[in-house]
Amino acid sequence: MSATDQSLTSGHKHNEIQRAIAPQAADPEAAEAAEERKTDRWLLRRISSFLGEPPLEFVVRGGARVRPASAPVARVTFASRATLVSILADPWVRLGDAYSDGSVTVEGDLVQMLEVVYRASAAADKPSWLRRAANLAHRPHLNSLARSRDNIHHHYDIGNEFYSLWLGSTMAYTCAYYPTPTATLDEAQTAKMHHVCRKLRLKSGESVVEAGCGWGTLALHMARHYGVRVRAFNISREQVAYARERAVREGLAGQVEYVEDDYRNISGHYDAFVSVGMLEHVGAKNYPTLGRIARRCLGSNGRGLIHSIGRNHPARMQPWIEKRIFPGAYPPALSEMSQIFEPSDLSVLDVENLRLHYAQTLRHWLGLYEAAGERVRAMFDEKFVRMWRLYLAGSIAAFSTGTLQLFQVVFATADNNDVPWTRAHLYT
Amino acid sequence: MSATDQSLTSGHKHNEIQRAIAPQAADPEAAEAAEERKTDRWLLRRISSFLGEPPLEFVVRGGARVRPASAPVARVTFASRATLVSILADPWVRLGDAYSDGSVTVEGDLVQMLEVVYRASAAADKPSWLRRAANLAHRPHLNSLARSRDNIHHHYDIGNEFYSLWLGSTMAYTCAYYPTPTATLDEAQTAKMHHVCRKLRLKSGESVVEAGCGWGTLALHMARHYGVRVRAFNISREQVAYARERAVREGLAGQVEYVEDDYRNISGHYDAFVSVGMLEHVGAKNYPTLGRIARRCLGSNGRGLIHSIGRNHPARMQPWIEKRIFPGAYPPALSEMSQIFEPSDLSVLDVENLRLHYAQTLRHWLGLYEAAGERVRAMFDEKFVRMWRLYLAGSIAAFSTGTLQLFQVVFATADNNDVPWTRAHLYT
Numbered sequence: 001m002s003a004t005d006q007s008l009t010s011g012h013k014h015n016e017i018q019r020a021i022a023p024q025a026a027d028p029e030a031a032e033a034a035e036e037r038k039t040d041r042w043l044l045r046r047i048s049s050f051l052g053e054p055p056l057e058f059v060v061r062g063g064a065r066v067r068p069a070s071a072p073v074a075r076v077t078f079a080s081r082a083t084l085v086s087i088l089a090d091p092w093v094r095l096g097d098a099y100s101d102g103s104v105t106v107e108g109d110l111v112q113m114l115e116v117v118y119r120a121s122a123a124a125d126k127p128s129w130l131r132r133a134a135n136l137a138h139r140p141h142l143n144s145l146a147r148s149r150d151n152i153h154h155h156y157d158i159g160n161e162f163y164s165l166w167l168g169s170t171m172a173y174t175c176a177y178y179p180t181p182t183a184t185l186d187e188a189q190t191a192k193m194h195h196v197c198r199k200l201r202l203k204s205g206e207s208v209v210e211a212g213c214g215w216g217t218l219a220l221h222m223a224r225h226y227g228v229r230v231r232a233f234n235i236s237r238e239q240v241a242y243a244r245e246r247a248v249r250e251g252l253a254g255q256v257e258y259v260e261d262d263y264r265n266i267s268g269h270y271d272a273f274v275s276v277g278m279l280e281h282v283g284a285k286n287y288p289t290l291g292r293i294a295r296r297c298l299g300s301n302g303r304g305l306i307h308s309i310g311r312n313h314p315a316r317m318q319p320w321i322e323k324r325i326f327p328g329a330y331p332p333a334l335s336e337m338s339q340i341f342e343p344s345d346l347s348v349l350d351v352e353n354l355r356l357h358y359a360q361t362l363r364h365w366l367g368l369y370e371a372a373g374e375r376v377r378a379m380f381d382e383k384f385v386r387m388w389r390l391y392l393a394g395s396i397a398a399f400s401t402g403t404l405q406l407f408q409v410v411f412a413t414a415d416n417n418d419v420p421w422t423r424a425h426l427y428t
Numbered sequence: 429m430s431a432t433d434q435s436l437t438s439g440h441k442h443n444e445i446q447r448a449i450a451p452q453a454a455d456p457e458a459a460e461a462a463e464e465r466k467t468d469r470w471l472l473r474r475i476s477s478f479l480g481e482p483p484l485e486f487v488v489r490g491g492a493r494v495r496p497a498s499a500p501v502a503r504v505t506f507a508s509r510a511t512l513v514s515i516l517a518d519p520w521v522r523l524g525d526a527y528s529d530g531s532v533t534v535e536g537d538l539v540q541m542l543e544v545v546y547r548a549s550a551a552a553d554k555p556s557w558l559r560r561a562a563n564l565a566h567r568p569h570l571n572s573l574a575r576s577r578d579n580i581h582h583h584y585d586i587g588n589e590f591y592s593l594w595l596g597s598t599m600a601y602t603c604a605y606y607p608t609p610t611a612t613l614d615e616a617q618t619a620k621m622h623h624v625c626r627k628l629r630l631k632s633g634e635s636v637v638e639a640g641c642g643w644g645t646l647a648l649h650m651a652r653h654y655g656v657r658v659r660a661f662n663i664s665r666e667q668v669a670y671a672r673e674r675a676v677r678e679g680l681a682g683q684v685e686y687v688e689d690d691y692r693n694i695s696g697h698y699d700a701f702v703s704v705g706m707l708e709h710v711g712a713k714n715y716p717t718l719g720r721i722a723r724r725c726l727g728s729n730g731r732g733l734i735h736s737i738g739r740n741h742p743a744r745m746q747p748w749i750e751k752r753i754f755p756g757a758y759p760p761a762l763s764e765m766s767q768i769f770e771p772s773d774l775s776v777l778d779v780e781n782l783r784l785h786y787a788q789t790l791r792h793w794l795g796l797y798e799a800a801g802e803r804v805r806a807m808f809d810e811k812f813v814r815m816w817r818l819y820l821a822g823s824i825a826a827f828s829t830g831t832l833q834l835f836q837v838v839f840a841t842a843d844n845n846d847v848p849w850t851r852a853h854l855y856t
Contacts, residue, residue, distance in 0.1 A: 122842070122843075179852075312770060313770035333766065335770055339763070341762075342740060342741035342761055342763055345740050348762055348781060348833075349780075350780060353776060401843065402844075402845075415547070417784065417830075421606070427850075
């Protein structure tokens with residue numbers, strides 16, 4: 001819809017007149033309309049309060065509006081009072097759903113709009129009663145072996161062709177590493193893989209186990225550039241099929257084995273353990289198990305790296321993302337991540353927070369995604385296009401506002417003194 | 429004592445004869461002596477078991493001995509059965525005390541001896557009943573304002589002259605940073621200060637607050653090399669007096685203010701917060717308070733650094749060190765350190781583990797300390813000399829075996845996007 005919607009403008013004028021003449025209004029229809037708008041404004045203010053009073057204009061299509069104290073960054077329009085009421089019953093999930101089905105529209109920059117929402121939410125000293133109630137309604141669930149398989153299938157098996165539209169040529173679906181902010185997506189994904197391999201100080205002839213290997217990009221990179229043998233685990237059937245084909249095509253099938261299995265079934269001994277972008281799906285209760293597995297499969301000179309979305313403090317996953325995009329996902333705080341390492345006496349050597357790199361990665365993904373909008377619509381439908389736009393734009397906003405973090409943690413077995421003396425080797 | 433103590437050798441021979449003729453011995457004195465040795469061996473085995481069966485020979489002077497399965501790294505001699513019995517009543521504390529007063533002596537390298545003890549203790553699957561009982565006997569105490577003052581006085585106010593004998597010319601009493609393992613102590617201490625300042629990206633004209641400033645070295649370094657104004661807090665009277673005099677002598681009194689006060693009384697607003705080697709004295713219960721203070725004194729582009737001894741997992745302080753050397757000290761695990769940052773929504777940007785640098789720093793300190801042995805003995809007494817030797821050697825062993833860690837944590841306020849894009853600037 002356009003910013004100069006005619007009926008909305010006239011509705012607004014009508015409303016002013018109504019206010020001027022009320023309560024002496026003789027026209028019962030006008031009085032009723034005024035009453036309706038009053039109710040709508042109350043509902044809009046509840047939404048605004050729920051979101052922490054961000055600088056946004058909230059509008060009911062053709063009716064009431066609520067303006068912020070400062071200049072609005074964007075206008076959010078609700079299709080009807082029914083939309084509003086439905087959202088207020090479960091705002092965390094239904095705002096996202098209403099955006100997806102088009103009953104909520106945004107005029108202005110979607111990323112900026114989401115950024116002000118994240119900032120206002122974080123700044124709100126006391127969450128509204130509605131937010132407190134909504135928080136109680138959403139509890140994370142446990143990730144059993146079977147549940148994990150369903151969750152991963154939900155997100156990663158929706159089609160390799162779809163992902164290839166916007167992930168760039170590396171098909172790496174995790175935060176890239178931009179040596180400079182002007183690097184391209186593919187350059188940054190390649191730099192990320194080198195950064196990880198250097199942090200692990202991989203040497204030719206060594207063996208590596210990878211937990212959660214996506215479309216197999218990092219495993220191939222390690223084998224090709226560092227001469228290591230890799231066993232890479234993943235429970236997404238589509239991704240493993242894609243990765244195996246790629247390994248054959250690239251002549252690396254002798255060095256890289258893709259195993260369609262859960263990280264909990266990793267066996268054998270390796271020089272290094274690596275997991276990039278799997279931890280988000282592990283669930284905090286399973287962290288000690290993950291650490292035990294890493295410890296078990298490493299020798300006394302073992303070292304490892306875990307790369308994960310995280311948080312500054314423990315908080316539940318955004319419920320709409322958890323429900324519609326990533327079932328079972330949970331980004332941990334460092335205190336929670338430490339439960340991977342501490343019970344198994346693994347020694348944390350290095351933590352790097354790359355959150356601004358993830359905002360940049362997501363900007364590149366969203367750009368490619370929007371450019372491929374017609375093809376995505378043809379593959380799925382308009383609702384899907386809007387849903388994934390919201391997810392990508394919301395993720396940019398989450399990283400750029402510091403709502404989400406990206407932690408790369410390097411660790412070693414406790415008695416391993418063959419650790420780098422400084423980190424200078426990463427930068428020369 | 430010497431490795432070829434005569435009475436010990438003859439005692440050993442006597443013992444062999446005794447074993448050869450028992451139980452038919454007609455000599456009641458010899459039978460009694462054999463019984464005595466049996467008791468002593470039982471006591472020695474209790475000590476060995478308490479320590480996790482390290483490869484050490486344990487001897488009662490002139491009497492029983494217990495040898496390890498593999499070649500012993502050193503010989504530990506107890507002056508008498510009374511010494512042994514007294515130690516077994518509270519081994520954590522009394523082993524250190526007995527070494528200090530000379531009733532326990534070590535032949536062989538003290539650091540290597542302590543390293544095998546740390547390794548054996550860590551490897552022991554099940555702690556002995558004695559160790560479990562000893563663990564219960566030692567509980568950390570809280571650090572109130574008054575208690576903190578007493579604790580700090582106990583360690584840091586024993587004489588600036590004493591510390592100047594072995595800390596090198598910088599008088600920095602924290603882990604140094606060795607760009608290469610061959611750097612000298614002074615070079616490494618200076619490199620550490622630059623490393624900290626680069627991590628904080630200090631710019632000329634900025635203001636810094638320092639919590640726990642020792643003899644004031646870092647504050648002067650920041651002012652001189654980075655052009656910042658510093659307010660530096662410390663509750664050690666001797667250290668503050670020394671630091672103030674130094675600032676005047678070096679012409680930096682206009683830029684650096686030393687405040688004799690507790691970190692909990694820090695007020696004002698600053699661009700950066702820094703604390704190197706104070707956290708060990710804060711106590712885990714006070715971490716959220718420390719974080720609140722850091723958050724309160726930083727603006728929206730605020731950043732900070734906390735440098736502390738730590739652990740791979742929560743564990744109490746070694747009780748002898750806690751009792752005799754550092755009352756109230758506690759080295760935290762990362763899960764515990766995160767309680768500084770998480771409740772105040774501070775964002776951890778970078779964690780670097782420098783434990784091998786602390787082992788190297790301590791080797792340099794111990795070398796200087798031993799070289800100044802006569803002067804230390806003249807200042808205090810032989811017991812003090814042995815006590816501090818044990819503390820320094822034990823600290824080397826703790827860091828070299830991975831029993832202790834050294835964490836440097838860089839953090840920023842959550843919404844600060846003016847953070848370094850990569851860490852390359854630290855290495856160029």
